[in-house]
Amino acid sequence: MAPVGRPRSDASHAAILKATYELLQEEGLARLTLDKVARRAGASRSTLYRWWPSRGAIAMEATLDTINREMSLEPQGDNALAEYRRLLKSVARAMRGGTGAIIAGILAECQRDPETLRLYKEKLVGPRRAEIMPLLQRGLADGSIRADVSPQTILDMTFGAIYHQLLLHIPTEDAWMDGVIDILVNGIAAKPSR
Amino acid sequence: MAPVGRPRSDASHAAILKATYELLQEEGLARLTLDKVARRAGASRSTLYRWWPSRGAIAMEATLDTINREMSLEPQGDNALAEYRRLLKSVARAMRGGTGAIIAGILAECQRDPETLRLYKEKLVGPRRAEIMPLLQRGLADGSIRADVSPQTILDMTFGAIYHQLLLHIPTEDAWMDGVIDILVNGIAAKPSR
DNA sequence: ATATTACGGTACAACATGCCTCGTATTCTA
DNA sequence: TAGAATACGAGGCATGTTGTACCGTAATAT
Structure with missing residues (x-):
């Protein structure tokens, strides 16, 4: 045939x-x-x-390879939270370069073309979330992450923070990322003395 | 003269x-x-x-009043975290309506026109942050918020999360917002039993 | 009165889009 | 080996948007 x-x-x-x-x-x-x-x-x-x-579809296809390569996740066997921290920093680093500008452009295009938004979710957000999710699941399973939080929401907060900086053209410095992770892990509430 | x-x-x-x-x-x-x-x-x-x-400048001026009105912050005298929670929910609610779509459009426009980005930061982000900051400062001062976190980063994470949903056209439901606030306040790390 | 500035209207070149047609090139099928 | 089918590069064309310029007119101060 x-x-x-x-x-x-x-x-x-x-x-x-x-x-x-x-x-x-x-x-x-x-x-x-x-x-x-x-x-x-x-x-x-x-x-x-x-x-x-x-236009968005061409840009998406042309960039996908690079994006997936730059934000790679290489497990190193230590605990889930440490690994997630490494991942976020690698993403933050990639976003400071040209890739960040391209992603910001794609997100902008998504606001004017529904088809580009659909592709972005399907080809980029979806697969990357699916890739990262097992890491958080591991943390939930081994008790290093509270059992009653949604891993989706963890992703929403961390990637949301990164992407928001991106859209405002504020570089995602490592020190800033550390602050984000600190809040994510420990929360902002003053703990009662133990 | x-x-x-x-x-x-x-x-x-x-x-x-x-x-x-x-x-x-x-x-x-x-x-x-x-x-x-x-x-x-x-x-x-x-x-x-x-x-x-x-075009961005006109859109900004035409929307500023509405935006500021819809996301108003009316202190009700209870503790800072409770008040911040109320504020975030009011923002999330406003974002589900037409205002959210307009803001998403402005953010998109910012990616193609630096002047619009400048205006957005100066006229919208800046003033709103300045308005909210005292609330977080109060929390820091009265000990309900950990003294070693940056209030800026708190804003980055919470508004980043909201705006990211916005750009992906995912409605910011109240239940989702609750999950975000829970993580923000308590963190995701499993606490040692007290 | 006159200078000065804003107004609505219109024309213009430049560019991007989306669709179409053309002649040509490359492959499979009969 | 002929023909059908599909992709290719090239280019035309109507449409819409932008940014700039120019016009005659309107409103205000001196």
Whole structure:
């Protein structure tokens, strides 16, 4: 059941994603136009419209690999909270670079195009949450994390904090991240003396 | 030292802001064009360009009053944490309505226009933080909040969480907000038995 | 009266989008 | 080997938005 007709050009596909990623780094998603992508990739605008539904979709595909690579999670066997702390710092570090600007641009695009939002949740948020969740589950199971908190809410708070800084163009310094983690772990309430 | 020449028309100014706010509610900032604003306000585009540097600036001015009204903070004399909880819930509630969509749009606009970002920080984030800060300071002073946490970071985490939901178009339910506050106050670490 | 400034209206170039058509290239099937 | 099917690059075109400029007119101070 081989497909009939001229097959999709892998060369074109790759050239378009490469051109997109370069332009994202140089100018950001806000100033990315399909025309510039097509010209740099040596492709035609028709081809872009043929395969991608929106500017956001191209940007997403062009960035996914890099994002997943930069925010990798390599378990090192110590307790869950220590590992989560390492993860958050690695994310914060990645967000200080060009990737942060790209993500901010994607989040902005999500506000004007529902399809981009859907893709963002499906291709980026979902998989990354699924990847991190076992870590928090481990913490819940071994008693290092309170059993009555929702791991989803933990993610909402920590990533929410990081992304909010990102949108306000405030660098997520390591010291700031430490403060966030301290509050996350210990809370802000003054403890009664033990 | 009275100004010479025809004075700026207050009627036009007001009509433009009114038209902007209406259009924001109807279509969102993404689909707001200066032309539509001008036509509905019975003004001319020249007048808009004369007084505002950008679309974001008009949207900001048109929304500021509403935003400040909806997220009002009325002290009720109980302890600082309880009051902060009430404030966050009132914010979460406001964000579920049309105001949330407008803010999301402004945050998106901030990613494509640095001037809008500057205005957002100066006119919205700054004043609101300054308004809330005394509340947290009171908590620090009376010992209900740990003395070694930064009130800024508390705001970063809580508002970051809310705004992140906002950008992902996930309604900030009261129950979710309760979970966030619980983590904020008590932390996620399992406490040693007292 | 005159200078000064704001107003609404209009025109303009520049650019981006989305859709369409064309001639050509590459592959499978008969 | 011919033909059908599909993808390709190139480019045209209507539409809409932006930013700037210019006009004649309106309102105010000196």
